Amino acid sequence: MAEREQKKRTTSESDKSTAESSELTATRNEELSSELDELLDEIDEVLETNAEEFVKNYVQKGGE
Amino acid sequence: MALRRIYGTETEYGIIHHGVKDSNPISASSFLINAYLSKTSDPGVGPNSPRVGWDFIDESPDIDIRGFAPIGSLPPEIEPNLVNAVLVNGSRYYVDHAHPELSTPECLDPLSLLKWDRAGDEILINSMSAANEALPEGEEIIIYKNNSDGKGNSYGCHENYLISRETPFGRIVQHATTHFITRQIFTGAGKVGSEAVGEKRMEVPFQLTQRADFFEEEVGLETTLKRPIINTRDEPHADPLKYRRLHVIVGDANLCEVATFLKLGTTGILMAMIEDDFLDNRLKIAEPVYALREVSRDISLEAPIRLEDGKTATALSLQWEIFERSDKYINEFGFENVGGEIALKVMDYWEKVLSALSSNTDQLFGVLDWVTKKKIIDSYADRHNLGVDDYKLSALDLQYHDLRPEMSLFSRISAEKLVSSQEVAVAIENPPAETRAYFRGKCLQKWPENVIIANWDSIVFDIGDQNLHRVPMMEPLRGSAQHVGDLIDNCETVIELIESISERSNN
Numbered sequence: 268m269a270e271r272e273q274k275k276r277t278t279s280e281s282d283k284s285t286a287e288s289s290e291l292t293a294t295r296n297e298e299l300s301s302e303l304d305e306l307l308d309e310i311d312e313v314l315e316t317n318a319e320e321f322v323k324n325y326v327q328k329g330g331e
Numbered sequence: 332m333a334l335r336r337i338y339g340t341e342t343e344y345g346i347i348h349h350g351v352k353d354s355n356p357i358s359a360s361s362f363l364i365n366a367y368l369s370k371t372s373d374p375g376v377g378p379n380s381p382r383v384g385w386d387f388i389d390e391s392p393d394i395d396i397r398g399f400a401p402i403g404s405l406p407p408e409i410e411p412n413l414v415n416a417v418l419v420n421g422s423r424y425y426v427d428h429a430h431p432e433l434s435t436p437e438c439l440d441p442l443s444l445l446k447w448d449r450a451g452d453e454i455l456i457n458s459m460s461a462a463n464e465a466l467p468e469g470e471e472i473i474i475y476k477n478n479s480d481g482k483g484n485s486y487g488c489h490e491n492y493l494i495s496r497e498t499p500f501g502r503i504v505q506h507a508t509t510h511f512i513t514r515q516i517f518t519g520a521g522k523v524g525s526e527a528v529g530e531k532r533m534e535v536p537f538q539l540t541q542r543a544d545f546f547e548e549e550v551g552l553e554t555t556l557k558r559p560i561i562n563t564r565d566e567p568h569a570d571p572l573k574y575r576r577l578h579v580i581v582g583d584a585n586l587c588e589v590a591t592f593l594k595l596g597t598t599g600i601l602m603a604m605i606e607d608d609f610l611d612n613r614l615k616i617a618e619p620v621y622a623l624r625e626v627s628r629d630i631s632l633e634a635p636i637r638l639e640d641g642k643t644a645t646a647l648s649l650q651w652e653i654f655e656r657s658d659k660y661i662n663e664f665g666f667e668n669v670g671g672e673i674a675l676k677v678m679d680y681w682e683k684v685l686s687a688l689s690s691n692t693d694q695l696f697g698v699l700d701w702v703t704k705k706k707i708i709d710s711y712a713d714r715h716n717l718g719v720d721d722y723k724l725s726a727l728d729l730q731y732h733d734l735r736p737e738m739s740l741f742s743r744i745s746a747e748k749l750v751s752s753q754e755v756a757v758a759i760e761n762p763p764a765e766t767r768a769y770f771r772g773k774c775l776q777k778w779p780e781n782v783i784i785a786n787w788d789s790i791v792f793d794i795g796d797q798n799l800h801r802v803p804m805m806e807p808l809r810g811s812a813q814h815v816g817d818l819i820d821n822c823e824t825v826i827e828l829i830e831s832i833s834e835r836s837n838n
Contacts, residue, residue: 299696303710306743310711310727313738318726322481325729328356328429330343330486331554331580 333603333668334574337437337493337766337807338444338595342584343430343486344455345475345732350466356429357413363431363472364414364424366465367458383775385415385423386786417785419775420450420761421768428555430486431455431474436768437787437807440670441595441677443763446750448591450758452476456734457759476584477732478541481725483526485545487554488584490595492577493569493807498606503577504550504561509614510601510653511560511581512623513646515540516632517684518594520583521701523708523728527624535628536719537708539701541583543627549619554580560619568787570805577602581623586732586741588749589680589698596677600657603669609660614649615639630705632688647688654681697746704731707740767810770802773819774828781825794826802832 315321346363348354368382415425421436433451438444455474462472479485494503519539524532526544538544551559560581567574579598585591604610616622617637625634626646635643644652658678666674687694695702708724717723731740762772767788774782774790783791783799792800804810822828 295694299693299706302744303696303706306707306740307710307714309743310707310740313740313743314723314730315726319722322722322725322729325345325347325480326482327345327480327484327486329484329555330428330430330432331489331558 333606333664334493334495335439335808336599336602336670337439337491337569338441338599339435339437339491340444340448340451340595341432341434341487341489341491342448342451342476343427343432343488344734345477345480345486346429346431347473347475348470349473350470357426359472360426360429360431361414362466363458363462363474364416364426366462367424367454368414368416370461370464371457383417383779383782384784385417385425386784386789386791388786388789417771417775417782418454419772420447420759421763421772422447422451422454423786424454428486431458436762436772437766438763438768439765439808440673441592441599442673442749443765444595445588445592446754446758447763449588449750449755452734453755453759456736459734473738474734475729475732476586476734477520477729478584479522479526479544481522481524481526481532481728483528485526485542487542487580488582489554490579490582490598492579492598492602493567494575494577494602495606496567496571496573496575498575500563500575502608503602503605505612505615506601506605506610507577507579507598508549508560508619509616509649510598511579512616512619512626512636513649513653514594514597515543515623515626516646516650516688517699518582518585518590519627519699519701520585520590520732521704521728523725525628533720537630537705538627539630540627542581543624546581546620546623560623569807574807583700584732585700587698587700587703587746589684589747590700592749593677593680593684596674597653597657597681600660600669600674600677601653603664604656604660607660607664607668609664610656613638613640614644614652632692647685650685651689654678654685657681697744700731700741703741703744703746704728707731707744764812764816765808767804767807769812770804770810770815770819773815774825777819778825778828792825792829794829800829802829 346356346359348359413426418424423434425432433454435444435447435451438447459472459474478488516539520541522538522541525535545558546560547557548559550561550563552563553559554562558580562578562580564578567576582594585594615638617639622636632647633645635645637643692702696706697703708727711727712724727740730738733739736742762768771785771790781792781794783793788805789801789803794800818831822831
């Protein structure tokens with residue numbers, strides 16, 4: 268594995284790699300936003316009905 | 332030359348018992364674990380087999396140069412009150428303070444540990460179902476894999492790394508501190524609000540980690556008060572002249588597999604560089620406790636941290652520096668030194684994650700916990716026009732970590748996977764093959780009636796004669812499948828096993 272090449276991360280290089288992956292990122296962002304929409308649509312079904320009471324009653328003892 | 336590293340984690344889970352007045356987390360945790368032990372059909376812990384408890388006897392610090400040999404009888408001591416079991420996969424499952432806690436078996440690389448860490452989560456999920464079947468109507472036990480209740484109470488997810496005793500501790504402190512402060516940018520599980528003393532909760536709407544609020548010291552022995560970034564507990568559970576165990580208490584419990592993998596993998600590579608004295612002093616952080624909190628609170632990832640030489644750097648740029656040093660180290664010393672192909676995987680993910688943190692953090696949805704949680708919370712707040720102090724956002728934070736499959740927000744997203752569900756299923760039933768956990772787990776599978784008690788570095792057998800037989804395992808790399816697989820397979824009875832081990836050690 269010694270051939271693993273040294274990479275210097277200058278601003279220009281990271282810009283270049285950002286540009287190269289922008290298409291991939293666009294696809295990923297679309298997937299992400301549709302997945303998030305789906306999650307947000309159904310989240311109220313699982314979210315505890317009384318959020319304030321739920322949060323206040325979540326009390327733990329310190330551990331470790 | 333860096334050590335073949337042993338990795339392990341210990342996770343304390345949050346627990347809620349609904350439907351009872353004055354619920355008691357200690358009895359709820361005991362009920363949970365007992366329900367699992369009764370329900371499971373594992374031969375070592377099944378309802379018709381004796382349960383195998385944890386042995387609290389400390390081994391004498393003398394070196395056992397045999398590494399793996401029986402000595403005479405010692406009376407086992409059992410903690411009488413709290414449940415404390417050894418599982419067939421080599422884990423320890425017990426009640427610690429007021430939480431159920433699961434310690435993974437010893438693993439030889441971070442990917443293997445990820446499998447047994449995930450198996451631990453599944454064991455907790457199975458325990459919840461078993462407990463809720465056994466509870467009266469209207470009661471429910473719920474388990475959370477997080478590290479804080481949002482009210483100033485914290486519980487840990489500790490990491491363990493076996494390191495060489497020869498390595499000067501000061502060197503470990505210096506380099507590990509910088510890594511622990513800066514790795515928060517990918518290890519953080521995310522948290523709504525602040526729990527730091529003297530700060531109002533909503534002064535910090537969202538921070539990267541669950542744990543940073545609870546650290547007050549740089550170095551120390553405490554874990555429950557005045558928590559230190561570097562914990563100095565010196566309990567190697569192995570030959571103390573050869574080994575030290577770095578007990579890391581500063582990390583978060585992760586649900587994203589990539590976050591767990593990187594937390595362990597990058598720290599393992601760092602330990603190798605420390606052992607080989609490969610790092611210089613350039614990356615020393617000036618005020619570690621302050622920096623730990625600042626990094627956790629900096630969701631822009633742009634805040635400068637002050638270094639001891641007077642310069643400043645961001646956590647992200649310091650992580651790039653550590654990554655570059657690791658790359659160079661691996662080029663010079665070879666991958667074999669830090670776990671072979673798996674180290675290559677660590678490097679690839681490390682680079683990928685740092686690149687995404689440098690450009691488009693959204694790409695890390697389902698890859699890092701804090702990014703995923705923040706995205707869910709922000710999107711929900713946007714959609715419903717909620718203020719940062721709305722209780723619904725704190726509820727989402729908690730429910731991200733709920734381990735009930737139907738209620739967990741994390742389980743509703745398609746997170747990036749590094750291990751398959753089949754691999755996790757195997758890890759629930761079996762120990763890792765590469766360490767002494769193999770001997771522990773296999774003996775429990777094959778001779779559950781004869782294992783009286785066990786702990787990390789020994790097992791006590793009752794073979795029906797007058798003595799109890801303690802088999803010490805002071806060398807974590809021995810007792811592996813390669814070392815004792817044939818022995819265990821070829822012995823039909825536990826008497827044969829003990830006799831064979833005696834013969835081996837006498838020769």
